[in-house]
Structures are given as structure tokens and as C-alpha cells.
Amino acid sequence: MHTLAESGQAPREDTAVIGREVWPVTYPRGEVRASDFRVVEVEVRHPRPGEVLVRNTWTSVDAALRLRLRETAPPGYFPAFPLEEPMDGIMTVGEVVESRADGFSPGDMVWHALGWRDYAVVEAGKQALGGVGTLTKLDVDVAPPQAHLGALGANGLTAYAGLFHAAGLRDGDVVWVSAAAGAVGSLAAQMAKIRGHRVIGSAGSDEKVRYLLEELGLDGAFNYKRGPLPDLLREAAPDGIDVYFDNVGGDHLEAALGALRRSGRVAICGMISEYAAKEPPHGPGNLMLAVTKGLTIRGFRASGHTHLLPEMRRQVGAWVREGRLHCRETIVDGLPQAPLALAGLLRGDNTGKTLVRIDGGTHRESTVD
Ligand SMILES: NC(=O)c1ccc[n+]([C@@H]2O[C@H](COP(=O)([O-])OP(=O)(O)OC[C@H]3O[C@@H](n4cnc5c(N)ncnc54)[C@H](OP(=O)(O)O)[C@@H]3O)[C@@H](O)[C@H]2O)c1
Incomplete structure (x- = not known):
């Protein structure tokens, strides 16, 4: 992992937490390998008005990420992930730890599209992944948070x-x-x-x-x-x-x-x-x-088809509650393992939804009111 201490930079004043992000460093040739990525320590700032700070707990691993891990993505699709930068546009769920956005409070479970990192500052209402990944509060009484990355997401x-x-x-x-x-x-x-x-x-x-x-x-x-x-x-x-x-x-x-x-x-x-x-x-x-x-x-x-989301969540939520729809998960532990989880999915090692369970860093209380 590349740490902040190695960079020799003094911490910024508005830093809320030291987080980790997985960045692509080369585009895979054929199979995805761990060496195509690196885990980077970053300073994550406190949220500004209209934003929340989320501690991500689960992040999604999707076949389609492979389409964006190349010099150019297919025309009309989401753009290729730039090298040496965080991968924006991956579904994730987590807990709001600070909020300066109306309608969101600390403790809320949410989904958004800044995955493959353990903390994210997310702007409420900003469209992500064509609307599928816009910051959304989750009803975790229906199903556990990670189910909102699979059947309910x-x-x-x-x-x-x-x-x-x-x-x-x-x-x-x-x-x-x-x-x-x-x-x-x-x-x-x-x-x-x-x-x-x-x-x-x-x-x-x-x-x-x-x-x-x-x-x-x-x-x-x-x-x-x-x-x-x-x-x-x-x-x-x-x-x-x-x-x-x-x-x-x-x-x-x-x-x-x-x-x-x-x-x-x-x-x-x-x-x-x-x-x-x-x-x-x-x-x-x-x-x-x-x-x-x-x-x-x-x-x-x-x-x-984002207009179908409420209808789908209602219908699928009922099928899950009635035990008619099963949600098998392939769980990989630890954010740094996300690239290997993707390689495994592409090889067919997975069954059901592939997820990375993230264990977060330490969050400092906000000094901003
Ligand atoms: N249109 C959309 O909006 C949308 C959204 C999400 C996903 N997708 C697409 O849905 C598909 C599934 O994605 P997912 O994220 O749910 O992944 P997934 O099905 O959980 O995992 C991919 C599976 O593909 C199979 N596979 C890999 N290489 C194969 C090959 N050469 N021939 C046949 N099967 C192969 C593997 O299973 P086996 O062991 O069976 O080979 C692997 O488990 C992908 O094509 C993805 O791009 C589309």
C-alpha cells in the first residue's frame, strides 16, 4: 500500500479520516491481476453543504468493470477508468458518518457509486451511473445492506x-x-x-x-x-x-x-x-x-430503466421476504482484495453476487457545524 507518510505531505486541516482507495495502474492484458492495481492512502475531507461523508461497508464487484479497465470503453458506455485515479462509478453501500445534506443523517445506510474505497464524500442529488448510483437511503429492514447491491439494487x-x-x-x-x-x-x-x-x-x-x-x-x-x-x-x-x-x-x-x-x-x-x-x-x-x-x-x-426502481424494489423485496427469491453471495474480505475478487468473477469462481466486505479506518469528528 502507498501510505501518506511515504508521500511526506502534512495532513490537510479539513481531513476527516485517512482512507484507502483502489486505483488501476495499468489496463489488464487478458486476465485481471492484482498488479494492475494499487491501494492508496488518501485524506478524505469533511463534507461541505449538500454532501455527506460515508463509511463504505460493502462494495460491488461487477463483470462490466472489465469494460472500463481498458484504454477506451465501448462507445456510448460509461467511460474507461483513468489510470492512477480512484474508480468513480462502482456501486457501494455504507453508513453516513457526517451529513451536511438535507434528508441524510449520521447512521443512515445509503448506496452510492463511489466504491472500491473505504470512505467517500458524496454529493446528494448528483446523478451517478446514469441515475442507478445516485445517493439513496436504504430500507435495511427489508434486507441487509449488501442485498441492495444485488437483488434490491x-x-x-x-x-x-x-x-x-x-x-x-x-x-x-x-x-x-x-x-x-x-x-x-x-x-x-x-x-x-x-x-x-x-x-x-x-x-x-x-x-x-x-x-x-x-x-x-x-x-x-x-x-x-x-x-x-x-x-x-x-x-x-x-x-x-x-x-x-x-x-x-x-x-x-x-x-x-x-x-x-x-x-x-x-x-x-x-x-x-x-x-x-x-x-x-x-x-x-x-x-x-x-x-x-x-x-x-x-x-x-x-x-x-431507473423509473422501474421503486416497482422492482417493492416486488423483489416481497419475493425476498416470502423466501421465494434466493440471494447467494460470494464474499471476499478486505478492500485490498477487490481486484482479486474481480479476477475471480471473470474466471467464474463466483456464485451469486460478488461482494467485497470492507473494514474501515478511523474517522475524526467534524469540526465544521
Ligand atoms: N445491461 C446492464 O445494464 C447490465 C448490468 C449489470 C450487468 N450486466 C451484464 O450481466 C452479465 C453478468 O454480470 P454480473 O456482474 O452479474 O457477473 P456474474 O454473472 O456474477 O459473473 C460473471 C459470470 O460470467 C461467467 N463467464 C465468464 N466468462 C464466460 C465465458 N467466456 N462464457 C460463459 N460464461 C462466462 C462466469 O460464470 P461461469 O462459471 O458460468 O462461466 C461468471 O461467474 C455481464 O455480461 C454484465 O456485463 C449488464
């Missing part, structure tokens, strides 16, 4: 918007969800199941397949590493599918186009198989099937 919104809006789920649809044991995938698969659909899930290990069948109660599941995808999919859904919830892209999307029935729909949520590609990937070789079968292929982003 951006992941829940992604699954909800993708299934019910992008894919326009209809009665009787047979649904395939890829990366179904991951954060978004496990929610999408369960939501479709709760709504009465026949749901097939795919994942990258036999253990995950067992999780999908035995814990999530899916109707079919397969390990995509165990054979040609079109064969595995045909075996799981002999009469074809109506909806494909795509988290993977590449060969998975191609297999889905082959299996979709007439007027089938694809909700493109993400394409994790292509995020670390060195060369621009080719599109599916069988795209003509979209014409012959009259398919609808629709990409979407959670940030385009």
Missing part, C-alpha cells in the same frame, strides 16, 4: 428490466438464461421461474448446475463446458426456446439464435465472453435466422 433492476421490458416476457415462454449462476443471471432465472415460466440455465461448472437445479429450482440446466452448446441446449429444451436472456454473447448468442422459435426474443444484457478479447469479436454466423424466424433482438441497460 442495480442487479435486480437489470434482471427485471431485461426480462419484463426488453424481452417482453409472455405467458408460456420458455426462457434460457446464460451465466445463470452469477449475480444478474441468478436473479433473471428466478424471476422468470416465479412468474411461472419454464426456465433453462447454463453455467460453467457441474457444481453451479446443481445450484441451479436444486437451490433455484430451474427446470433444466447444463454446464456449457461439457459439449457443443447447440447440443446441450437442444437436450435441455427439445422444443426450442422463446426468450434468451444473454449475459455471455459469442457462441451462446449463436446457439440461442439456432434454438429460438418463431417470434422469439433476445434481451442482450451483456457479452462477458468478449470483454477481454484482444481482437474485435465477430458477430453470430447465423444472424440470418433473425430474419427467417422473425426474431426481436434488443439490447438494454439498467440505467435506461
Whole structure:
């Protein structure tokens, strides 16, 4: 860790706490490694009018971070993370320790988008992550704070918007969800199941397949590493599918186009198989099937559906309380381990939502009233 003592700087007068931040120092080539990042000690100031100081307790680890850990992010997406700077735009939850913003008090649990650090000064009302990450007070009676990073947060919104809006789920649809044991995938698969659909899930290990069948109660599941995808999919859904919830892209999307029935729909949520590609990937070789079968292929982003957040939180909160929706977590302890948690997620080591549990520093009381 790079400490303030090493920098030889005298502490600033308005410093509230010495915090730690994880900064990228190089863009990963292929796999993400711990050496692509460093942990830096920083002085975190007291909040000014309209701001709060938050002690972050949990921070999110997301597949899509890989898209921003490169020289340029895909056009239209959130920008690439600059090197040697804090990574702004990662969901996190924490406790307000000082507030100079109306509507927020010390002790409030909140979410915001200044993750991968243990303390953050956050401006109330300032839009972050397209509105998904704007400072928001949490109802922790519904579920523990970290659930607001998963089922009750951006992941829940992604699954909800993708299934019910992008894919326009209809009665009787047979649904395939890829990366179904991951954060978004496990929610999408369960939501479709709760709504009465026949749901097939795919994942990258036999253990995950067992999780999908035995814990999530899916109707079919397969390990995509165990054979040609079109064969595995045909075996799981002999009469074809109506909806494909795509988290993977590449060969998975191609297999889905082959299996979709007439007027089938694809909700493109993400394409994790292509995020670390060195060369621009080719599109599916069988795209003509979209014409012959009259398919609808629709990409979407959670940030385009923030108006659904209250409805999603109400609905998903009820499913969680009733025990109908399960939230498995892969927890990695300690802020400095965040890069390794991301590397593990991209390799498929995770099941459910990947989270880093942060243990904070020591906060000095404010001298500002
Ligand atoms: N559109 C949106 O607004 C939005 C928002 C959030 C996330 N997303 C997208 O949703 C997807 C899931 O993200 P997440 O954060 O929830 O991650 P996650 O599913 O918890 O973790 C990623 C999973 O992808 C699987 N995977 C990795 N490489 C793969 C490959 N080459 N082929 C097949 N599977 C592979 C791994 O599981 P296996 O063991 O099964 O391989 C891994 O567990 C990503 O595509 C992400 O970009 C989109």
C-alpha cells in the first residue's frame, strides 16, 4: 500500500479520516491481476453543504468493470477508468458518518457509486451511473445492506428490466438464461421461474448446475463446458426456446439464435465472453435466422430503466421476504482484495453476487457545524 507518510505531505486541516482507495495502474492484458492495481492512502475531507461523508461497508464487484479497465470503453458506455485515479462509478453501500445534506443523517445506510474505497464524500442529488448510483437511503429492514447491491439494487433492476421490458416476457415462454449462476443471471432465472415460466440455465461448472437445479429450482440446466452448446441446449429444451436472456454473447448468442422459435426474443444484457478479447469479436454466423424466424433482438441497460426502481424494489423485496427469491453471495474480505475478487468473477469462481466486505479506518469528528 502507498501510505501518506511515504508521500511526506502534512495532513490537510479539513481531513476527516485517512482512507484507502483502489486505483488501476495499468489496463489488464487478458486476465485481471492484482498488479494492475494499487491501494492508496488518501485524506478524505469533511463534507461541505449538500454532501455527506460515508463509511463504505460493502462494495460491488461487477463483470462490466472489465469494460472500463481498458484504454477506451465501448462507445456510448460509461467511460474507461483513468489510470492512477480512484474508480468513480462502482456501486457501494455504507453508513453516513457526517451529513451536511438535507434528508441524510449520521447512521443512515445509503448506496452510492463511489466504491472500491473505504470512505467517500458524496454529493446528494448528483446523478451517478446514469441515475442507478445516485445517493439513496436504504430500507435495511427489508434486507441487509449488501442485498441492495444485488437483488434490491442495480442487479435486480437489470434482471427485471431485461426480462419484463426488453424481452417482453409472455405467458408460456420458455426462457434460457446464460451465466445463470452469477449475480444478474441468478436473479433473471428466478424471476422468470416465479412468474411461472419454464426456465433453462447454463453455467460453467457441474457444481453451479446443481445450484441451479436444486437451490433455484430451474427446470433444466447444463454446464456449457461439457459439449457443443447447440447440443446441450437442444437436450435441455427439445422444443426450442422463446426468450434468451444473454449475459455471455459469442457462441451462446449463436446457439440461442439456432434454438429460438418463431417470434422469439433476445434481451442482450451483456457479452462477458468478449470483454477481454484482444481482437474485435465477430458477430453470430447465423444472424440470418433473425430474419427467417422473425426474431426481436434488443439490447438494454439498467440505467435506461431507473423509473422501474421503486416497482422492482417493492416486488423483489416481497419475493425476498416470502423466501421465494434466493440471494447467494460470494464474499471476499478486505478492500485490498477487490481486484482479486474481480479476477475471480471473470474466471467464474463466483456464485451469486460478488461482494467485497470492507473494514474501515478511523474517522475524526467534524469540526465544521
Ligand atoms: N445491461 C446492464 O445494464 C447490465 C448490468 C449489470 C450487468 N450486466 C451484464 O450481466 C452479465 C453478468 O454480470 P454480473 O456482474 O452479474 O457477473 P456474474 O454473472 O456474477 O459473473 C460473471 C459470470 O460470467 C461467467 N463467464 C465468464 N466468462 C464466460 C465465458 N467466456 N462464457 C460463459 N460464461 C462466462 C462466469 O460464470 P461461469 O462459471 O458460468 O462461466 C461468471 O461467474 C455481464 O455480461 C454484465 O456485463 C449488464
